[in-house]
Amino acid sequence: xxxxxxxxxxxxxxxxxxxxxxxxxxxxxxxxxxxxxxxxxxxxxxxxxxxxxxxxxxxxxxxxxxxxxxxxxxxxxxxxxxxxxxxxxxxxxxxxxxxxxxxxxxxxxxxxxxxxxxxxxxxxxxxxxxxxxxxxxxxxxxxxxxxxxxxxxxxxxxxxxxxxxxxxxxxxxxxxxxxxxxxxxxxxxxxxxxxxxxxxxxxxxxxxxxxxxxxxxxxxxxxxxxxxxxxxxxxxxxxxxxxxxxxxxxxxxxxxxxxxxxxxxxxxxxxxxxxxxxxxxxxxxxxxxxxxxxxxxxxxxxxxxxxxxxxxxxxxxxxxxxxxxxxxxxxxxxxxxxxxxxxxxxxxxxxxxxxxxxxxxxxxxxxxxxxxxxxxxxxxxxxxxxx
Amino acid sequence: xxxxxxxxxxxxxxxxxxxxxxxxxxxxxxxxxxxxxxxxxxxxxxxxxxxxxxxxxxxxxxxxxxxxxxxxxxxxxxxxxxxxxxxxxxxxxxxxxxxxxxxxxxxxxxxxxxxxxxxxxxxxxxxxxxxxxxxxxxxxxxxxxxxxxxxxxxxxxxxxxxxxxxxxxxxxxxxxxxxxxxxxxxxxxxxxxxxxxxxxxxxxxxxxxxxxxxxxxxxxxxxxxxxxxxxxxxxxxxxxxxxxxxxxxxxxxxxxxxxxxxxxxxxxxxxxxxxxxxxxxxxxxxxxxxxxxxxxxxxxxxxxxxxxxxxxxxxxxxxxxxxxxxxxxxxxxxxxxxxxxxxxxxxxxxxxxxxxxxxxxxxxxxxxxxxxxxxxxxxxxxxx
Numbered sequence: 001x002x003x004x005x006x007x008x009x010x011x012x013x014x015x016x017x018x019x020x021x022x023x024x025x026x027x028x029x030x031x032x033x034x035x036x037x038x039x040x041x042x043x044x045x046x047x048x049x050x051x052x053x054x055x056x057x058x059x060x061x062x063x064x065x066x067x068x069x070x071x072x073x074x075x076x077x078x079x080x081x082x083x084x085x086x087x088x089x090x091x092x093x094x095x096x097x098x099x100x101x102x103x104x105x106x107x108x109x110x111x112x113x114x115x116x117x118x119x120x121x122x123x124x125x126x127x128x129x130x131x132x133x134x135x136x137x138x139x140x141x142x143x144x145x146x147x148x149x150x151x152x153x154x155x156x157x158x159x160x161x162x163x164x165x166x167x168x169x170x171x172x173x174x175x176x177x178x179x180x181x182x183x184x185x186x187x188x189x190x191x192x193x194x195x196x197x198x199x200x201x202x203x204x205x206x207x208x209x210x211x212x213x214x215x216x217x218x219x220x221x222x223x224x225x226x227x228x229x230x231x232x233x234x235x236x237x238x239x240x241x242x243x244x245x246x247x248x249x250x251x252x253x254x255x256x257x258x259x260x261x262x263x264x265x266x267x268x269x270x271x272x273x274x275x276x277x278x279x280x281x282x283x284x285x286x287x288x289x290x291x292x293x294x295x296x297x298x299x300x301x302x303x304x305x306x307x308x309x310x311x312x313x314x315x316x317x318x319x320x321x322x323x324x325x326x327x328x329x330x331x332x333x334x335x336x337x338x339x340x341x342x343x344x345x346x347x348x349x350x351x352x353x354x355x356x357x358x359x360x361x362x363x364x365x366x367x368x369x370x371x372x373x374x375x376x377x378x379x380x381x382x383x384x385x386x387x
Numbered sequence: 388x389x390x391x392x393x394x395x396x397x398x399x400x401x402x403x404x405x406x407x408x409x410x411x412x413x414x415x416x417x418x419x420x421x422x423x424x425x426x427x428x429x430x431x432x433x434x435x436x437x438x439x440x441x442x443x444x445x446x447x448x449x450x451x452x453x454x455x456x457x458x459x460x461x462x463x464x465x466x467x468x469x470x471x472x473x474x475x476x477x478x479x480x481x482x483x484x485x486x487x488x489x490x491x492x493x494x495x496x497x498x499x500x501x502x503x504x505x506x507x508x509x510x511x512x513x514x515x516x517x518x519x520x521x522x523x524x525x526x527x528x529x530x531x532x533x534x535x536x537x538x539x540x541x542x543x544x545x546x547x548x549x550x551x552x553x554x555x556x557x558x559x560x561x562x563x564x565x566x567x568x569x570x571x572x573x574x575x576x577x578x579x580x581x582x583x584x585x586x587x588x589x590x591x592x593x594x595x596x597x598x599x600x601x602x603x604x605x606x607x608x609x610x611x612x613x614x615x616x617x618x619x620x621x622x623x624x625x626x627x628x629x630x631x632x633x634x635x636x637x638x639x640x641x642x643x644x645x646x647x648x649x650x651x652x653x654x655x656x657x658x659x660x661x662x663x664x665x666x667x668x669x670x671x672x673x674x675x676x677x678x679x680x681x682x683x684x685x686x687x688x689x690x691x692x693x694x695x696x697x698x699x700x701x702x703x704x705x706x707x708x709x710x711x712x713x714x715x716x717x718x719x720x721x722x723x724x725x726x727x728x729x730x731x732x733x734x735x736x737x738x739x740x741x742x743x744x745x746x747x748x749x750x751x752x753x754x755x756x757x758x759x760x761x762x763x764x765x766x767x768x769x770x771x
Contacts, residue, residue, distance in 0.1 A: 100486035
């Protein structure tokens with residue numbers, strides 16, 4: 001019923017912790033020109049330009065309008081969204097709605113963040129309720145440490161497994177020229193890192209990065225003309241949960257946003273064996289326990305099996321089910337583009353264009369996820385073929 | 388495209404200079420409850436997705452939609468936030484329906500301008516390398532635009548004042564309006580000068596409030612109400628950010644947005660084919676300029692249009708019969724209230740400021756320095 005939507009152009013900047021000689025607009029321009037070059041199109045071909053970012057990190061209000069000379073939106077239709085960590089995947093989804101609705105044929109979606117413009121944790125601390133929990137100024141790590149402890153208790157996962165996840169991610173990021181933290185760490189190196197909030201030590205937390213990512217999206221008729229290797233956005237699910245205790249999914253009757261997203265997406269697409277029917281998963285993994293815990297939560301593997309897969313080495317780039325072969329959010333987290341990078345990297349894997357971090361198994365379908373807010377979840381299914 | 392997208396119901400709070408007795412989320416709760424009741428649906432079972440609309444700086448909260456899921460019952464449901472004007476959120480809601488992905492969505496916007504210093508937030512939306520440190524805000528930018536408009540097309544401050552007299556006068560019949568006043572042109576011109584030629588009464592006052600819409604697929608909308616209002620045209624566009632890259636006496640982006648919306652809706656002659664307009668005038672001069680951009684009169688004829696009396700509530704083409712933004716509507720919520728007002732007009736539910744026999748309305752949302760972004764929607768009742 002909906003018009004089909006394909007990714008026909010992919011562009012991203014290199015990511016780093018600090019680039020004082022590059023301004024916000026130049027960062028966006030870099031990603032946009034790369035995406036357009038990849039699609040072999042000009043900015044004049046774009047019918048709408050959408051921008052996603054977290055306003056308070058750089059301190060700009062309405063930055064979609066402010067930076068529209070760099071993004072190419074000046075004189076064109078466009079939209080701004082901001083949904084926290086999921087904003088990147090939400091940009092891809094918003095582009096999908098623009099085209100699936102039949103109102104547009106070619107759109108440019110952009111996610112960006114320049115974390116060196118302002119400290120992230122004070123800004124993230126304003127996420128919480130001003131009257132109830134803002135005085136604790138916990139930022140993002142409080143909730144993530146809490147769910148990590150709960151996961152360790154219920155599944156038997158150990159600190160060492162999280163260290164293995166981080167060591168694997170470092171191996172992957174070392175092969176991704178656009179990743180931020182490309183240093184290679186051994187499990188012992190990770191275990192020695194400074195504790196931030198138990199059980200998460202410094203290396204088990206994502207960095208604060210800067211960078212931008214852009215995708216060119218096209219309708220079916222345009223995509224077939226433009227691209228030899230269109231990647232189809234087969235389906236997407238967005239799930240939010242209430243702000244409060246339920247977000248953590250702690251307790252006997254756990255049913256989290258990721259579980260709901262996985263259940264919905266797999267049911268709608270008749271996927272019964274996600275690890276067979278999809279061949280790679282670019283997960284929004286902002287802390288080391290995310291990969292084992294959320295593979296279980298997305299209903300991709302059985303409860304308490306996630307960390308066993310890590311022990312077996314199954315989630316490595318050359319493994320049986322590669323997860324975040326780009327190095328993931330653990331090695332690069334420029335929040336406004338983090339979730340769009342997941343979509344971009346999954347699409348690159350399908351095209352076979354991921355370069356040194358291309359997974360060894362053939363990729364026909366891939367998953368990409370976004371995470372943010374009070375444990376909100378976006379899950380996208382990308383495919384090499386249309387049906 | 389999966390059929391048409393129809394607006395089933397709309398709601399808003401009363402707009403006030405401050406609502407110290409209500410939490411920000413109370414505003415969202417109030418409009419959500421009202422719109423769900425008006426649509427005769429269940430918030431929990433019938434609403435498939437929620438599109439909220441707010442801005443982090445105004446809420447002083449990163450991810451200003453954080454507390455929304457509790458209020459709008461979107462636990463384990465789809466929710467997303469448009470960070471711009473409310474008219475854009477309405478359009479995004481329509482896209483959810485037109486894509487066939489959803490059958491019924493809730494669109495809701497909130498803002499309490501009284502919680503913060505708006506001029507500071509306006510300044511933060513201005514280019515941080517070249518212009519921000521000059522201290523520009525939208526009133527100073529507006530004054531530059533009004534001056535350029537006066538210079539190029541010989542419009543006068545008296546004509547700007549007439550817009551204020553009309554809109555604040557119209558607000559007297561609107562129960563939701565914040566500032567209803569009976570004014571003379573002289574009083575408007577003699578109110579405190581903010582930035583020449585903009586006087587205090589020519590600027591939208593600080594306001595708190597919220598607005599909500601229920602948008603549904605054609606099939607569902609027809610089941611829920613005998614008079615759904617269809618979104619038959621849509622267009623949006625950005626101006627260049629740097630004021631020096633534009634001729635401020637023109638609004639090219641609005642012209643483009645309107646053309647796209649009119650083409651989609653099959654409107655050939657907007658001055659004749661439209662029965663009613665609700666537009667976003669943050670300053671009095673903007674209503675004149677936007678009427679030109681919307682093609683309701685020729686370029687530079689905005690002054691003549693207000694002089695002619697056509698845009699009065701009983702004229703041929705009423706503009707802002709609700710009282711417009713000049714009567715007090717917060718940023719972000721503004722564009723969505725334009726949609727809501729037009730929906731009520733087309734459904735015959737506008738109350739004392741009802742315009743008789745309106746079948747097709749044009750609504751307009753806008754934000755940014757000198758009207759940086761515009762969204763135009765065409766709303767119609769009946770038809771196939």
